[in-house]
Amino acid sequence: MGRTRLLALFVASFGGTAALAADWSALERYQQTVSRAEFETLLTEVYCPSGALTNYLTFTTDSVSVFSTAEKKNPPLFALRFSSAASSPVRRSPGESEFKRIALDPGHIGGAWARMEERFFEHGKDRPVQEAELNLMVARLLKTRLEAAGAQVFLTKENFEPVTDKRPEDFQAQSEQEVKASTRFDAFPPLEREAAFADAVRKRAELIFYRSSEIAARAKLLNEKIKPDLTICLHMNAVEWDECHNLVDDNRLVVFVHGNYLASELKDDDQKLRLFEKILERSHPTELAVAEALAAALANATKLPPVEYGPNSGSVHVDDNPYVFARNLAANRLVNGPVVFLEPYYQNNRLVYQRIQLGDYEGLRNVNGTPMKSIFREYADAVAEGLSKLIAR
Numbered sequence: 001m002g003r004t005r006l007l008a009l010f011v012a013s014f015g016g017t018a019a020l021a022a023d024w025s026a027l028e029r030y031q032q033t034v035s036r037a038e039f040e041t042l043l044t045e046v047y048c049p050s051g052a053l054t055n056y057l058t059f060t061t062d063s064v065s066v067f068s069t070a071e072k073k074n075p076p077l078f079a080l081r082f083s084s085a086a087s088s089p090v091r092r093s094p095g096e097s098e099f100k101r102i103a104l105d106p107g108h109i110g111g112a113w114a115r116m117e118e119r120f121f122e123h124g125k126d127r128p129v130q131e132a133e134l135n136l137m138v139a140r141l142l143k144t145r146l147e148a149a150g151a152q153v154f155l156t157k158e159n160f161e162p163v164t165d166k167r168p169e170d171f172q173a174q175s176e177q178e179v180k181a182s183t184r185f186d187a188f189p190p191l192e193r194e195a196a197f198a199d200a201v202r203k204r205a206e207l208i209f210y211r212s213s214e215i216a217a218r219a220k221l222l223n224e225k226i227k228p229d230l231t232i233c234l235h236m237n238a239v240e241w242d243e244c245h246n247l248v249d250d251n252r253l254v255v256f257v258h259g260n261y262l263a264s265e266l267k268d269d270d271q272k273l274r275l276f277e278k279i280l281e282r283s284h285p286t287e288l289a290v291a292e293a294l295a296a297a298l299a300n301a302t303k304l305p306p307v308e309y310g311p312n313s314g315s316v317h318v319d320d321n322p323y324v325f326a327r328n329l330a331a332n333r334l335v336n337g338p339v340v341f342l343e344p345y346y347q348n349n350r351l352v353y354q355r356i357q358l359g360d361y362e363g364l365r366n367v368n369g370t371p372m373k374s375i376f377r378e379y380a381d382a383v384a385e386g387l388s389k390l391i392a393r
């Protein structure tokens with residue numbers, strides 16, 4: 001995907017996690033809450049447009065069974081009985097969505113961890129750019145605005161400390177095992193293999209820490225403590241650097257809802273379970289309504305064009321909105337209820353970089369002859385405006 005490959009999207013699809021081990025019995029409460037037609041529509045249009053899950057399913061007139069393997073030899077993991085009603089009573093129409101408790105999840109850890117996370121860059125003696133700091137700045141501004149509009153607002157983090165209590169060294173053994181299982185370095189001469197192995201083990205342990213463990217810890221905090229009506233993940237995007245680390249002219253906006261489980265991901269039973277949970281908890285209609293409202297508000301405020309994804313990108317459109325895509329990200333898979341994931345701006349765009357260097361300020365300042373809000377306020381104001389009609393009073 002060349003330059004449009006998005007750094008932030010390495011967050012995607014990182015296996016199941018022990019913290020949320022597969023417990024299909026939790027789905028019993030959803031028996032007969034969804035009609036077959038509605039189940040199939042959500043499956044084929046949102047959660048698995050590729051049809052990959054169907055290999056693991058057996059339908060009868062009034063039920064569907066899901067199996068661990070495509071051979072379907074062992075007993076099913078779960079059997080869901082459909083409701084006979086044409087449409088289910090628990091479904092809310094998008095216009096009825098209202099939120100009181102809103103969680104803001106500022107992306108990444110930052111601070112001492114920013115370089116490890118690869119969410120850090122600097123040019124000469126300019127102010128270094130840490131995405132986590134930008135996201136936290138926006139979260140704080142947005143919290144004030146949403147509270148003024150009557151919402152209860154919760155941040156998943158207030159500083160640059162990890163939410164997880166694990167550290168990279170806790171994943172040393174797991175990482176060694178995983179790297180040993182790969183054949184990547186088998187053809188290397190011994191000394192090279194030893195060096196590459198040690199580096200890969202360290203990198204992998206860090207990745208498990210700052211990505212899977214951190215995201216799972218935030219999901220646990222959201223699911224068990226905060227229990228919001230809606231979660232907004234705040235990020236700023238970036239594109240891959242060219243060889244000379246030049247700032248780019250391209251600058252875009254994308255908004256994600258949850259969905260589009262890939263065939264490779266669905267081999268994992270934890271992923272199958274989350275797909276079922278997401279269909280049955282009915283987060284999609286509200287998630288889509290919020291995503292569309294926020295995409296419209298952000299597009300209006302930033303004038304950014306949409307990101308364009310190819311057919312093998314892991315992202316698919318779920319409606320006519322050019323900015324809204326479904327993607328199976330760990331951050332929206334592990335969190336219960338509607339989750340909308342925002343990725344406006346490319347941090348390494350020339351103008352965005354200039355605005356980040358200016359920091360936060362009130363009112364307008366001239367940027368290349370154009371009066372502009374601080375980039376943080378432009379972002380926070382747009383999200384607050386997009387949500388304003390959806391806050392319960």
Ligand SMILES: [Zn+2]
Binds near residue numbers: 008108235236237
């Ligand atoms: Zn990010």
